[in-house]
Amino acid sequence: MKKLDYDTLLELSCKVVSRHAKYNTYCKNNQEDVIMSVVEKFLIKEKHILDSFKATASLKTYYYAVLNRMCLEVLRSEMGKQNIIVENEVLDVISEKEISFEAKIFIEEEVSRLKTIMVMFDDEMAKTNLFLKYYYRLLIKIFDLKSYALSKYKDILFLRDSNKEMKKADIFNDLALAVKSIENKGIKGDAVRIWLNKQMDIIIVRLNKNRESKYDKDSLSILFDYANN
Amino acid sequence: MKDQHLSENEIAQAAEFLLDNRYSKLDEDIRKHLKECNDCASEVEFMFAMINGEKRVGKPLPVIKILSYVVAASVVVALFVIFSPNSTPDDSQQQNMIAKTEESTVVDSAQFFTNQGTDTIDNATYVLVEKEPVIIDKSNDDILYAEAAELEKLVERFNSANRGGDITVLSEQVINIELGKPVKLTWKNNDQVELQVELFNNKGKLINNYSTVYNNIVIDNLENGLYYWKLINEDFDLLYCGKIIIKP
Known part of the structure; x- marks a missing residue:
């Protein structure tokens, strides 16, 4: 395999680090140092990196993955020393009356991240999507029902008839009924609540991972609403 | 199921499968791991955003490559027109989007x-x-x-x-x-x-x-x-x- 020349290595490292710098104050303020640390780490392990490439993805993507992991190592070792104040950026941006162009780009990027995170729920993606929509009182489409229930979707059409003023207990009881119809599991609303809370927690952790953001259930609901409009 | 984190090869592979909209075809072990591991999932998400951004910017292909693609595409289209039945897809197309695997x-x-x-x-x-x-x-x-x-x-x-x-x-x-x-x-x-x-x-x-x-x-x-x-x-x-x- 062809060895990476220094200029290309530097270029790829800059791209990875500058992306992290968008969301990480330390990285933003010390970009050059982080780049050099990443490059140094890469050069030390270069032979091993080259030998480990398996061609299951393109070479460039593989290098990005390696450099990103090294960048994360550098940032983790430094972030512990920093005292960073985190703000809830998404809520601030979306709650403004007039959203600027930059803010729109930001929201689109966050929506894209949310979609990617949802895809990684794999066989639970359809169920998570539908249950979150029901929980957040968003419009449910036939496609959402079919994705979860396939040919049995007519058994859960009642999920489209909900009103906005439902109590949380009733929401989870309805979802438990849906689980019983589709998955043949006789569970109670509480079990659905625990499962859905777990899914929401995973989404929130992943949205906040490796960056200075503070998504919570409120800002997640706003982002989810945006993603579905 | 994987106990350790995914390798860089696997992270890169997962990101490319996401980019090509064929995540469901990714190795089952990798998908299982990403369901459960926040660290690896975040890496894949970051990688996807990076390569997706680069794909959108893109660079123009060399002229010779364009012409060779055009010729190849014309041959395929001509064969398709000659040999395929004349059918208009219907709503069953939507069902095809929902693929049921064995498990x-x-x-x-x-x-x-x-x-x-x-x-x-x-x-x-x-x-x-x-x-x-x-x-x-x-x-x-x-x-x-x-x-x-x-x-x-x-x-x-x-x-x-x-x-x-x-x-x-x-x-x-x-x-x-x-x-x-x-x-x-x-x-x-x-x-x-x-x-x-x-x-x-x-x-x-x-x-x-x-x-x-x-x-x-x-x-x-x-x-x-x-x-x-x-x-x-x-x-x-x-x-x-x-x-x-x-x-x-």
Whole structure:
């Protein structure tokens, strides 16, 4: 395999680090140092990196993955020393009356991240999507029902008839009924609540991972609403 | 199932599978791990955002590569036209998006969050355009995007609004789409009346005709060029005429 020349290595490292710098104050303020640390780490392990490439993805993507992991190592070792104040950026941006162009780009990027995170729920993606929509009182489409229930979707059409003023207990009881119809599991609303809370927690952790953001259930609901409009 | 974190190879592979919209085809162990590991999932998400951003920016291919793709594509299209049956996809296409595996049900991730601007419950009718054996020659841009006079007049007539009554068109009058991406035409059809969508090329020739009761239609596989579309109700009244421009 062809060895990476220094200029290309530097270029790829800059791209990875500058992306992290968008969301990480330390990285933003010390970009050059982080780049050099990443490059140094890469050069030390270069032979091993080259030998480990398996061609299951393109070479460039593989290098990005390696450099990103090294960048994360550098940032983790430094972030512990920093005292960073985190703000809830998404809520601030979306709650403004007039959203600027930059803010729109930001929201689109966050929506894209949310979609990617949802895809990684794999066989639970359809169920998570539908249950979150029901929980957040968003419009449910036939496609959402079919994705979860396939040919049995007519058994859960009642999920489209909900009103906005439902109590949380009733929401989870309805979802438990849906689980019983589709998955043949006789569970109670509480079990659905625990499962859905777990899914929401995973989404929130992943949205906040490796960056200075503070998504919570409120800002997640706003982002989810945006993603579905 | 994997106990340790994914390797860089696996992270890169997962990101590329996401980019190609075939995440469900990724190795099961990797998918299982990503369901449960926040660290690896975040890395994959970051990687996807990086390579997706680069893909959008892109660089123009060398001329020789373009010509070789064009020739190859023309041969494939010609063979398709000669040998394939003449069929219009129907709503069963949507069922095909939901593939049931032996162990789990996996939905094509590309179909989530695709609705934009509609506020009524609907299903999307996904259709493929039958390709005409048109050779795309970059030097013939003028031909590809030359306007059809009669259809242009219709478009101008609907410049300010459609005259649909209960049907309101939500799509832009001139839709610009990148080659390879689907075109979505949307309107409000709360009463679910039957509508016809006619698609014309820039020579005024009818390419295809779709029938729907829903709020939108998605047209795939359009080649570079200028197209016109008409929305017609069950009384054969023309409700709207718009343009679609496909460019690389």
